[in-house]
Amino acid sequence: MTSPNAPTATSRTHRAPRVALKGSTGSPFARVLGFGSYRPRRRVDNEEMCRIIDSTPEWIEQRSGIIERRWASDDETLLHMCTEAGKMAMERAGITGDQVGAVILATVTWPVRTPAGGPQVAAALGANxxxxxxxxxxxxxxxYGLTQAEGLVRSGAAEYVVVIGADRLTDITDFQDRSSAFLLADGAGAAVVGPSDTPGMGPAVWGSDGEASGVMGMTPTADGSELKFHMQGRDVFKWACTYVARQSAEMLEKAGIGPEDLDVFIPHQANNRIIDAMMRTLRLPEHITVARDIKYQGNTSSASVPLAIERLYDDNLVESGQTALIMGFGAGLCYAGQVIQLP
Ligand SMILES: CC(C)(COP(=O)(O)OP(=O)(O)OC[C@H]1O[C@@H](n2cnc3c(N)ncnc32)[C@H](O)[C@@H]1OP(=O)(O)O)[C@@H](O)C(=O)NCCC(=O)NCCS
Known part of the structure; x- marks a missing residue:
């Protein structure tokens, strides 16, 4: 029986407001104006890794494509890495701290739950x-951050937005778990998104699957003493190679381009074999430049896409004005990506 006090659905009548408000208007379009990155100093090759976990260098390379990864030292804190990457992106975009309209920090490893890292990073970038x-x-x-930044610039909520992806995955790595420890690494990447007269970013394709959230994330270690990152690698692998790969095809479609129009493919650096599977699904032509930063960097979570972009610039494999498909996928489960024009 329904209680007499139970709320009932009512439809509200919208009356004409008594006063008119000023709305916000931003730039017609947005684009990435500059990228930056920070790669930790310490290289850990597969030989060294196999002194920690029960594996072989050959197995790791063959199953993941990784030959070495970067681990942050104590002085390479998340704040330090974010600041270095953010400053580099701002310098390349030609903006100063006082021009920054918002800072979005994408991370799963900020050391405390609150206060958030974003405000401290903003202060360190001269954007307090x-x-x-x-x-x-x-x-x-x-x-995800780039998508929000585009929206902020186009709505007028901010003129220039610094997006930072940074993680110290070694802080949450379970070194007893040989199926994930060899994949994880540390680093930071950043981008400045700002106004543009022409489209510099295609529409995002993004989403989540909370029903599958148990596939990866923080769960207790075997002895139950700590929460560390664990995953069901095979399930993640399948999801990325099938569902996420199909979503990537939609990213091209939404931007109004075909695979033949693309110059560069920069997927999340999780596993070389996932990248290969995605290329097959997308039917990417041979001549396209594909990011393979995974080989020397490992999986750095939210830093992986901007770090991979940075290596392509360093190796003179990309140039300004080229059209790139970027995309990420991971814990949540979450995925997001868009076609962008490189700065
Ligand atoms: C983790 C990953 C490399 C494992 O590769 P795989 O080919 O799927 O291997 P499987 O998980 O099927 O395991 C195969 C065997 O290797 C073993 N194995 C696991 N880790 C090993 C290691 N480091 N060294 C040697 N053998 C290992 C497993 O125990 C298993 O043995 P079994 O067949 O006797 O049970 C792969 O699943 C992967 O990359 N998944 C995506 C992970 C990821 O990127 N996550 C983050 C996304 S953001």
Whole structure:
């Protein structure tokens, strides 16, 4: 029986407001104006890794494509890495701290739950006072951030937005778990998104699958003493190679381009074999440049896409004006991506 006090659905009548408000208007379009990155100093090759876990260098390379990864030292804190990457992106975009309209920090490894890292990063970038916040979308975090940044620039909520993807995955790695420890690494990447007269970013394709959230994330270690990152690698692998790969095809479609129009493919650096499977699904032509930063960097979660972009610039494999498909996928489960024009 329904209680007499139970709320009932009512439809509200919208009356004409008594006063008119000013709305916000931003730039017609947005684009990435500059990228930046920070790669930790310490290289850990597969030989060294196999002194920690029960594996072989050959197995690791064959199953993941990784030959070495970067681990942050104590002085390479998340704040330090974010600041270095953010400053580099701002310098390349030609903006100073006082021009920053918002800072979005994508991370799953900020050391405390509150206060958030975003405001501290904003302060370190000379942008104290700017709106700044953290977001948790796993390895999709950077692309989630770019999507929000585009919206902020186009709505007029901010003129220039610094998006940072940074993680110290070694802080949450279970070194007793040989199926994930060899994949995880540390680093930071950043981008400045700003106004543009022409489209510099295609529409995002993004989403989540909370019903499958148990596939990866923080769970107790075997002895139950700590929460560390664990995953069901095979399930993640299948999801990425099938569902996420199909979503990537939609990213091209939404931007109004075909695979033959693409110059560069920069997927999340989770596993070389996932990248290969995605290329097959997308039917990418041979001549396209494909990011393979995984080989020397490992999986850095939200930093992986901007770090991979940075290596392509360093190796002179990409140039300004080229059209790139970028995408990330990971814990949540979350995925996001878009076609962008490289700065
Ligand atoms: C983790 C991953 C590399 C494992 O590769 P795989 O080919 O799927 O291997 P499987 O999980 O099927 O395991 C195969 C065997 O290797 C063993 N194995 C696991 N880790 C090993 C290691 N480091 N060294 C040697 N053998 C290992 C397993 O125990 C298993 O043995 P079994 O067949 O006797 O049970 C792969 O699943 C992967 O990359 N998944 C995606 C993970 C990821 O990127 N997550 C983050 C996304 S953001």
């Amino acid at each position: 006072g700017a709106p700044a916040y953290d977001q948790s979308a796993g390895c999709a975090g950077f692309c």
